[in-house]
Amino acid sequence: MNNRKVGVCVIGSGRAGMIHARNFRSSVPYAKLVAVADPHEQTAREAARELELDHGYTDYRQALMNDAVDAVVVVTPTVYHKEIVVAAARAGKHVLCEKPMAMNPEECEEMIQACAEAGVKLQVAFMRRFDESFLEAKRQVEEGMIGDVVLVKSLTRGPSTPQPWMYDLKMSNGPLAEVNSHDIDTLRWFLGSEFSSVYAIGGNYRNKDVADRYPDFYDNVVLTGSARNGKLGVIDGAVSVGYGYDARVEILGTEGVIFIGQTHEKTLVTANGGKQLTRPFMNSWRSLYKDAYLAEDTHFIACILEDRQPRVGGIDGKMAAAVVHAGNASLARKAIVQLE
Incomplete structure (x- = not known):
């Protein structure tokens, strides 16, 4: 490795964008x-x-x-990813694209092709693959x-109300994309295989005030898949x-099981006169995966x-997008959907 520094521009200055920006500002070597x-x-x-x-x-x-920009980190709403990544590639900039990679596999393929033709790197931000516990589980x-791994179960539940644009599945592809892309990648990684079919069920239980305007929005989903x-x-x-940020994984094998994840943010436990033990629940993905974001960057x-x-490239983003697309189709049709 030489000693030059790579100039980075972060496109999108929201919560995740600022995590990346702060990392590149002071913590990422070179x-x-x-x-x-x-x-x-x-x-x-x-x-x-x-x-x-x-x-x-x-x-x-x-x-x-800007000639000082060698690489970009794309952290915008998903619907804009393809346009920005293709433009960045054609400008000769390396790309780290946040998940979900794009709205559908076809857009992902355009992004992969643009980066390949330009000879620039394309990394997709599945930061859990850089988390120490996930890496240790993979080693085991x-x-x-x-x-032999038989079943992988992964859950992610977020505490916050969706951003307004997320209610529109045409803009976001819904929670399967915005929340569960990481879970999809986790299953692919630990199963060591692509999905062959999926079946998804879901509903809107906590955001009923948007049900009339966005009748296809769901805030709870369960997806089962065959590899x-x-x-x-x-x-x-x-x-x-509401109760906190909850992300856990269970990997069941023929001779054992691995559990990944924790529900507590601090080691603090409080006991008071009510004879109850209390412990703060995990507040945010920004806390749980802070080190993984830095390792990824x-x-x-x-x-x-x-x-x-x-380590995580365009094909990983594309295959996750394919599962999101199939999962949403399964929700709409109330049927099993086969993947090509």
Whole structure:
């Protein structure tokens, strides 16, 4: 690895975008945050101020014209990913794209092709693959510590109310994409296989005030899947649960089981006169996966400087998008959907 620094622009200055921006600002070796972009002028200005940048772009195209920008991190609503990633590739910028990669597999393929033709790196931000517990679980699976994997169950439940655009499945593809893309990738990774079929059921139980305007929105979903290698998967997803951020995985083998995840954010336990023990529940994915985000960002820069392919690439994003597409089709049809 040489000693030059890779200039990074983060496109999208929301919650996840600022995690990446702060990492590249001060914590990622051989990286230099040179710009941020957000279509909302005040958001771009505030981000630039916090990150001690001269200014924030309101048009990502202007950032792509900046010669100091070698790579971009795309953290916008999913519907804009393809346009931005293709433009970045054609401008010769390496790309770290947040999940979900795109709205459908066809868009993902366009993004993969654009990056390949431009000779730039394309990494998809499935940060759980960089989490120490997930990596240790993968090692144990590969070493046969639980025999052959039979079933992988993964759940993610978020506490917050969706952003307004997320209610529109045409903009977001719903919770299967926005919340459960990570679970889909987790199942693919630990099952060691693509999905052959899925069946999904769901409903809107906590956001009934939007039911008339967005009748197909669901805030709870269960997806079961069969893998091509005969193994099984289950995904449990929810938003607006209120009680905290909940992300756990169970990997069942022929000779054992592995559990990943924790529900507590701190080791603090309180007992008082009511003779009850209380412990703070995990508050946010930003807390649970803080180290994984940094490892992911560090890996991206290393791949650029060492000219190697990212651990999580476009194909991983594309296959997750295919499962989201099939899952939403299953919800609409109330039927099993086969994947090609």
